[in-house]
Amino acid sequence: MTATRYRSRLHQAAPERRLETHPLTWWLHDDGRRVDLDDYVAKDGYGVVRQVLGREAPDDVTETLKAANIRGRGGGGFSAGVKWSLTLKGEGMPRGYLVCNADEMEPGTFKDRLLLEQVPHLLLEGMILGGYANASCYGYIFLRGEYVAAARALDQAIEEARAAGWLGRDIAGSGYDFDIALHTGAGRYICGEETALINSLEGQRANPRAKPPFPGQSGAWGKPTVVNNVETLCNVPAALRFGADWYQGLSGERSGDGGTKLYGVSGRVRRPGLWELPMGTPAGELLDRAGGLRDGRALKAWLPGGGSTGFLLQEHLDLALDFDTLGEAGSRLGTGLLTLVAEDQSLVALVRNLEEFFARESCGWCTPCRDGLPWAAELLRSLERGEGQPGDIERLEALAADQGPGKTFCAHAPGAAMPLASAIHYFRDEFERGIAGASEEVG
Amino acid sequence: MREPVREHLQSLASDGDGFVLDPDDRRAIEQERHHYEQPQAACIEALKIVQRRHGWVPDGAIVAIAETLGIGPAAVEGVATFYSLIFRQPVGRHVILVCDSSACFLTGYDTLRQALARELGLDLGETSADGRFTLLPVCCLGACDGAPALMIDDDTYGPVAPEDLAELLEAYP
Amino acid sequence: MATIEVDGRRYTVDERDNLLQACLTLGLDLPYFCWHPAMGSVGACRQCAVTQYRDADDTQGALVMACMTPAADGTRISIADDQARAFRANVIEWLMIHHPHDCPVCEEGGHCHLQDMTVMTGHHRRRYRFAKRTHRNQYLGPFIGHEMNRCITCYRCVRFYRDYTGGDDLGAFGAGDNIYFGRHREGTLASPFAGNLTEVCPTGVFTDRTHAERYTRKWDLQFAPSICHQCAVGCNTSPGERYGEIRRIENRYHGEVNRFFLCDRGRFGHGYVNRDDRPRRPEWRERAGKARVLEVDEALERGGEALSRARRVIGIGSPRASLESNHQLCELVGEANFSTGIAEREQACLARMQRLNRDAGLPTPTLRDIEAHDAVLVLGEDLIESAARLGLAVRQAVLGRREALAAERDIPAWNAEAVMTLAQDARHPMFIAYPTATELDALAEQCLHRAPDDIARLGFAVAHAIDPAAPAVEGLDEATKALAERIAEALLAAQRPLVISGGSLESPALLEAAGNVARALAGWERRGGLTLVRREANSTGVALLGGRPLEWALDALGGGEADAVVVLENDLYQRLPGERVARALAAAGTVIALDHQRTATWEAARLGLPAASFAESDGTLVSLEGRAQRFYAVYEPRYLRPETRLHPSWRWLQALQASRERRAVPDVTLDALTRACARRHPALAGIVEASPGAETRVCGLKLARQPPRYSGRTALRADLDVSEPPPPPDPDTPFTFSMEGYAGFDRPHREVPFAWAPGWNSPQAWNKFTDEVGGHLRGGDPGARLLAPAAGLGGHVDAIPPSFTPEAGEWRLVVLPRLFGGEETSSRAAAIQARSPIPALRLAPADARRLDAAAGDRLVVETALARITLALHFDATLPDGLAGVPAGLAPGLMTGDAARVTLAPRDEGGAP
Numbered sequence A: 001m002t003a004t005r006y007r008s009r010l011h012q013a014a015p016e017r018r019l020e021t022h023p024l025t026w027w028l029h030d031d032g033r034r035v036d037l038d039d040y041v042a043k044d045g046y047g048v049v050r051q052v053l054g055r056e057a058p059d060d061v062t063e064t065l066k067a068a069n070i071r072g073r074g075g076g077g078f079s080a081g082v083k084w085s086l087t088l089k090g091e092g093m094p095r096g097y098l099v100c101n102a103d104e105m106e107p108g109t110f111k112d113r114l115l116l117e118q119v120p121h122l123l124l125e126g127m128i129l130g131g132y133a134n135a136s137c138y139g140y141i142f143l144r145g146e147y148v149a150a151a152r153a154l155d156q157a158i159e160e161a162r163a164a165g166w167l168g169r170d171i172a173g174s175g176y177d178f179d180i181a182l183h184t185g186a187g188r189y190i191c192g193e194e195t196a197l198i199n200s201l202e203g204q205r206a207n208p209r210a211k212p213p214f215p216g217q218s219g220a221w222g223k224p225t226v227v228n229n230v231e232t233l234c235n236v237p238a239a240l241r242f243g244a245d246w247y248q249g250l251s252g253e254r255s256g257d258g259g260t261k262l263y264g265v266s267g268r269v270r271r272p273g274l275w276e277l278p279m280g281t282p283a284g285e286l287l288d289r290a291g292g293l294r295d296g297r298a299l300k301a302w303l304p305g306g307g308s309t310g311f312l313l314q315e316h317l318d319l320a321l322d323f324d325t326l327g328e329a330g331s332r333l334g335t336g337l338l339t340l341v342a343e344d345q346s347l348v349a350l351v352r353n354l355e356e357f358f359a360r361e362s363c364g365w366c367t368p369c370r371d372g373l374p375w376a377a378e379l380l381r382s383l384e385r386g387e388g389q390p391g392d393i394e395r396l397e398a399l400a401a402d403q404g405p406g407k408t409f410c411a412h413a414p415g416a417a418m419p420l421a422s423a424i425h426y427f428r429d430e431f432e433r434g435i436a437g438a439s440e441e442v443g
Numbered sequence B: 001m002r003e004p005v006r007e008h009l010q011s012l013a014s015d016g017d018g019f020v021l022d023p024d025d026r027r028a029i030e031q032e033r034h035h036y037e038q039p040q041a042a043c044i045e046a047l048k049i050v051q052r053r054h055g056w057v058p059d060g061a062i063v064a065i066a067e068t069l070g071i072g073p074a075a076v077e078g079v080a081t082f083y084s085l086i087f088r089q090p091v092g093r094h095v096i097l098v099c100d101s102s103a104c105f106l107t108g109y110d111t112l113r114q115a116l117a118r119e120l121g122l123d124l125g126e127t128s129a130d131g132r133f134t135l136l137p138v139c140c141l142g143a144c145d146g147a148p149a150l151m152i153d154d155d156t157y158g159p160v161a162p163e164d165l166a167e168l169l170e171a172y173p
Numbered sequence C: 001m002a003t004i005e006v007d008g009r010r011y012t013v014d015e016r017d018n019l020l021q022a023c024l025t026l027g028l029d030l031p032y033f034c035w036h037p038a039m040g041s042v043g044a045c046r047q048c049a050v051t052q053y054r055d056a057d058d059t060q061g062a063l064v065m066a067c068m069t070p071a072a073d074g075t076r077i078s079i080a081d082d083q084a085r086a087f088r089a090n091v092i093e094w095l096m097i098h099h100p101h102d103c104p105v106c107e108e109g110g111h112c113h114l115q116d117m118t119v120m121t122g123h124h125r126r127r128y129r130f131a132k133r134t135h136r137n138q139y140l141g142p143f144i145g146h147e148m149n150r151c152i153t154c155y156r157c158v159r160f161y162r163d164y165t166g167g168d169d170l171g172a173f174g175a176g177d178n179i180y181f182g183r184h185r186e187g188t189l190a191s192p193f194a195g196n197l198t199e200v201c202p203t204g205v206f207t208d209r210t211h212a213e214r215y216t217r218k219w220d221l222q223f224a225p226s227i228c229h230q231c232a233v234g235c236n237t238s239p240g241e242r243y244g245e246i247r248r249i250e251n252r253y254h255g256e257v258n259r260f261f262l263c264d265r266g267r268f269g270h271g272y273v274n275r276d277d278r279p280r281r282p283e284w285r286e287r288a289g290k291a292r293v294l295e296v297d298e299a300l301e302r303g304g305e306a307l308s309r310a311r312r313v314i315g316i317g318s319p320r321a322s323l324e325s326n327h328q329l330c331e332l333v334g335e336a337n338f339s340t341g342i343a344e345r346e347q348a349c350l351a352r353m354q355r356l357n358r359d360a361g362l363p364t365p366t367l368r369d370i371e372a373h374d375a376v377l378v379l380g381e382d383l384i385e386s387a388a389r390l391g392l393a394v395r396q397a398v399l400g401r402r403e404a405l406a407a408e409r410d411i412p413a414w415n416a417e418a419v420m421t422l423a424q425d426a427r428h429p430m431f432i433a434y435p436t437a438t439e440l441d442a443l444a445e446q447c448l449h450r451a452p453d454d455i456a457r458l459g460f461a462v463a464h465a466i467d468p469a470a471p472a473v474e475g476l477d478e479a480t481k482a483l484a485e486r487i488a489e490a491l492l493a494a495q496r497p498l499v500i501s502g503g504s505l506e507s508p509a510l511l512e513a514a515g516n517v518a519r520a521l522a523g524w525e526r527r528g529g530l531t532l533v534r535r536e537a538n539s540t541g542v543a544l545l546g547g548r549p550l551e552w553a554l555d556a557l558g559g560g561e562a563d564a565v566v567v568l569e570n571d572l573y574q575r576l577p578g579e580r581v582a583r584a585l586a587a588a589g590t591v592i593a594l595d596h597q598r599t600a601t602w603e604a605a606r607l608g609l610p611a612a613s614f615a616e617s618d619g620t621l622v623s624l625e626g627r628a629q630r631f632y633a634v635y636e637p638r639y640l641r642p643e644t645r646l647h648p649s650w651r652w653l654q655a656l657q658a659s660r661e662r663r664a665v666p667d668v669t670l671d672a673l674t675r676a677c678a679r680r681h682p683a684l685a686g687i688v689e690a691s692p693g694a695e696t697r698v699c700g701l702k703l704a705r706q707p708p709r710y711s712g713r714t715a716l717r718a719d720l721d722v723s724e725p726p727p728p729p730d731p732d733t734p735f736t737f738s739m740e741g742y743a744g745f746d747r748p749h750r751e752v753p754f755a756w757a758p759g760w761n762s763p764q765a766w767n768k769f770t771d772e773v774g775g776h777l778r779g780g781d782p783g784a785r786l787l788a789p790a791a792g793l794g795g796h797v798d799a800i801p802p803s804f805t806p807e808a809g810e811w812r813l814v815v816l817p818r819l820f821g822g823e824e825t826s827s828r829a830a831a832i833q834a835r836s837p838i839p840a841l842r843l844a845p846a847d848a849r850r851l852d853a854a855a856g857d858r859l860v861v862e863t864a865l866a867r868i869t870l871a872l873h874f875d876a877t878l879p880d881g882l883a884g885v886p887a888g889l890a891p892g893l894m895t896g897d898a899a900r901v902t903l904a905p906r907d908e909g910g911a912p
């Protein structure tokens, strides 16, 4: 056998995708080739830049976006329009930066890679529009170092766009100057946290920064800075082209969040991959599209949007995959890429794996995360080996509780706490079997 | 710190590894500075530039980069040791990054790692005696639909079955 | 002001504070680590968690970090709430996961903030049962020990080192739970403020190496409030003694002077007190003979007799001795026969500075006040070398721009990282003119490296640009003219411009130039300041006391006008060329020296009287800000070494006078002497306010020099005598040499021997003594200010020197102050010697090339008075024609003197 080079793929072929319903992936070639400038412009790419720059006031652009309510696809779900409206700009304010968060390292997340590798111009167009709305003077794409193909695609796209006048001085005769630099990272999941990302961009250790002040007040080099996820920014051109109502309509009855979402499925499923579907599509539908679990196994649990979301069960499969619904169910939409766990897979082992990840990736700034997570990982390792001691599960619960929002400096540790707390909540007996002597007793 | 730092830098320049920053690398680093408001921002790229040439970042390079950017060596070292893809120890000619995150974990990471260990005689964090491979874990490679995945140098593979390994590794002499 | 509610009680607090500051100011105990009163909050440790309630109806509340939450009006919080308490206990538990159980052998034990906080939160049992992580330690130089395993990752060290002092050779390395604080490679920490790490670090990672070999717990040290004797800044210190040795020096909080930090010369320069070769008993030396040890009575008798026989006795005082000792010497010999012991040129500068402080119209700011200035002009001082702690304050002044900018965006000053992020490189303007590069240059908007006369010309030009009535400078080059105008513009744009100059370059013209700038600014009614740097601990005081310069005294002796001399704590060989001193001393029939060091002068004296050092005596010094401050004896040397005969010089001099007049030694207390000194010298009238007086009692008690758990007292002298004598009495101060006495914090008192409050053993206990954290001592900050501008401005001075032009084959010397090795007494301390850079001759590279010399070559520098061989150091900033030599090597080398520089013959050795 020959190992395959990995390539991002969308499980929806061209005929299934239309601009009006698939604003992110309509552009893609079925063979996964990069959509180059000619391909892009042929489909009226950069048309929105021409439509908006110099013609609509930046604040109006922001208003449209606010109405469209594109919720942050980096996992937080914060409205991009609201974020942009809170960014300091105007009289007496230095022009700042627009930063695209392309650090995608959330366990189980592989959506931005597709957009970056295959439609980089869509991102550039979104960034130009974002830069315009926020009076930014410069854009950075913060790309994780391992995305080598994406770096190549972006480099080429930036070159092409610059040569064609979509970047640089006086874009499309609008008087607006904007350029973009690609910044590639050097590892560390925490770089995806927006303020840590800014520190990393500045060539510092990627410790997060205190909020407030938010990046929009004082971000990169103290200038107002907007940080948005790749997918968020890729939603911008269509939302501005067709307007807020159209955007809201995309998700229709399914969700109030609006738009489409690049959903994905991984784990031991038959057909792992990506689909662009209306926001609020139920998880069950995705599982079906992925062909269900391999070998006819039953579903034990699933993570709705990466390692930092809470576990859900079979019974939650018909929940709409959107921010509010999953929040109410005690989890989070996160990145919206499902990780499925089959009935015969150990949850203790999986949680151990997740906590090892979060412990390893802690930046080391605040105590609960830096010293609490490794402890949790140790406890989980001993439970996994069947060497747990009475009290260990309670200790884990307490550790998870102490990593809650507000207790740690950034959202990394709360992200670590979610799968841990939810796993113990739903599968306590499995953890109890890890206490030394427990199996005999139960036995 | 006038006196001591100068002395210190002189002693570094003269002692030990005698690292000399390649002129091309120095130019490239200086070029990088222009992308940012502050020279410190070029620090990570500078480390990567050095690493591209040497495979890793030797001690002397820390001082050389600090000088080139006009910042302190401790700041450069602080950055170099923070990021997982900057290597402050020699690595093999090829670096294998095995994704150990959840999707891969659920789809055969352990078996794959064991197969790698068998094939190469390496555990995570180790370099083969012949200096050919270094095996390291990496955060979710964003290839979960191709899990289990790994990267060798700049190439991402997935899904990788244990029986694929031998042939796969052959491409990296 | 804001009203907040803490655990159901309402308090009024400063709304500019965060909740942690507010709570600590209120005296409430709330544990913390990463916050520091001088460095603000970063919210890293999560130790200061409290429960905050949204409103009056909220019973649930949510945890917030007190240090990151503004003390806004109406805030309701609880410290005692269960969830907050439990969380804080857990934070400590996490911090202690990897912390070794080495308190019994750890040098931080007993004054450890981590210990205090651990006890405060109640954590006592480790539930973590897995392996600990360990680190390797680094060699960080002669001052600082390193034990990384004790680290709790609060980031205070790097924040202090990098952000507060600007040091760049200490960093945080690694990530996750494997973070390492150290140098990128082993070696001496370069910052002259590194010593503060021993107090900034809340645990035992960074400890005082000078203390390590003869280590004693804080509770077993005896302390007294002292004043640093190592430069003129007047930092307050708490030296700690055990077994008759000073074991370490800690910062003593002073709300207007040093606040939380000292420089390393002051902290580690005390080794001279402990030197084995210190004279501890009177010595008598026949001409060229070996010294004979005398008993006190015989010594006084011989001394008294020699003095009574003498025709005329000269007294040579000292700027490193107390006012009382100088005054007593002046009384002994009479004003007409008293010399300050300061060389002519320096004394002329001191006099000029004193005059400028009076008539240049600008007040001298305190160090704290310096930090509030928003434009700085430094003329002719390398502050880090000549007055390091002052330099650190100037750094904060320049960086003060950050907080000003942050305020415009509603970022509170305590939000430390956010303030730095917003402000980036923004600084208040600073301009430095000095012959060579100084460490503060990096913060300056512009620097000028020129000869002293050219620096003076720049100053005059600035004054003229501000006030056309000030004389104009002729023939100024365009660049300097433009610089002068820019400086004038910046100073005028500031709310509080600060002019700094001083005596380092011994240039009267330079001082006058600074005076003109000050006058020009004062004419604009700006709240400016004028800081004039003096060299030694009591230079300012002795100048106020008055007396003739040293040369006069030597001439009087050499010329036979006087035949006896009493030299007070002064090594004349350090001040004037040796031959000249030797000739004068040889000509004097009687030389009586009082000193606590075995100096060349001591060796040349007929009678040597062993003086007590600052550690064993009391007295008053006047700092460069004109603050008279009392230092108090830390210990009574005879208690543990009964054979010693150390006495404060003023007491020796009283006795000598009595013996000369053949009367009994009077029983004069120090307070009485201070009063007499104040009466005799009107300029010093204020010094009586410098000390609350020996009669001071708190709760009817004297103040204890020893902490409450001082142990082993009955065994201390067991090798001498098993019966324990009573502690020595101390009629001169309000302190006891024992643990009996008041040692608390709640009754305000301004002379605090050591900082301790129940539950607070570390230096963080100072927060218990201040009116607000980082504020002033509740009992008042020690000292009395003596210098203030008089009404009206003196006229502008127009003694503008011509520009310096190098002459072929000749160099002008500039003597450059050195923090380590450039000061007489501290350079006798082993630790300082180990830390001093190898002295080098600085020449401009072009000049050096003319000599055909390479870096490191040995060169001879020769003037009419002195000769020295030094290694060559290329100094690209030094102007052509100047030769920079380090201070403290050869007293004959003086700034401005013409020198010849030649390559040393092969066999010539190094610096003396």
Ligand SMILES: Cc1cc2nc3c(=O)[nH]c(=O)nc-3n(C[C@H](O)[C@H](O)[C@H](O)COP(=O)(O)O)c2cc1C
Binding pocket: A071, A072, A073, A074, A075, A076, A077, A078, A080, A101, A102, A103, A104, A105, A106, A189, A190, A191, A192, A193, A194, A195, A227, A228, A229, A230, A232, A233, A410, A411, A412, A415
């Ligand atoms: C530990 C951590 C890692 C994160 N990683 C990413 C990431 O890789 N990509 C991303 O877009 N957002 C990531 N985020 C979210 C960002 O902080 C931020 O919310 C996001 O980039 C904002 O963009 P959006 O509003 O468009 O989603 C991460 C957050 C945390 C706390």
Ligand code: SF4
Binding pocket: A190, A207, A208, A361, A362, A363, A364, A365, A366, A367, A369, A370, A408, A409, A410, A411, A412, A413, A414
């Ligand atoms: S929670 Fe704390 S230690 Fe963890 S990544 Fe965030 S700031 Fe760093």
Ligand code: FES
Binding pocket: C020, C031, C032, C033, C034, C035, C041, C042, C043, C044, C045, C046, C047, C048, C049, C065, C066, C067, C068
């Ligand atoms: S003191 Fe508040 S978080 Fe450290």
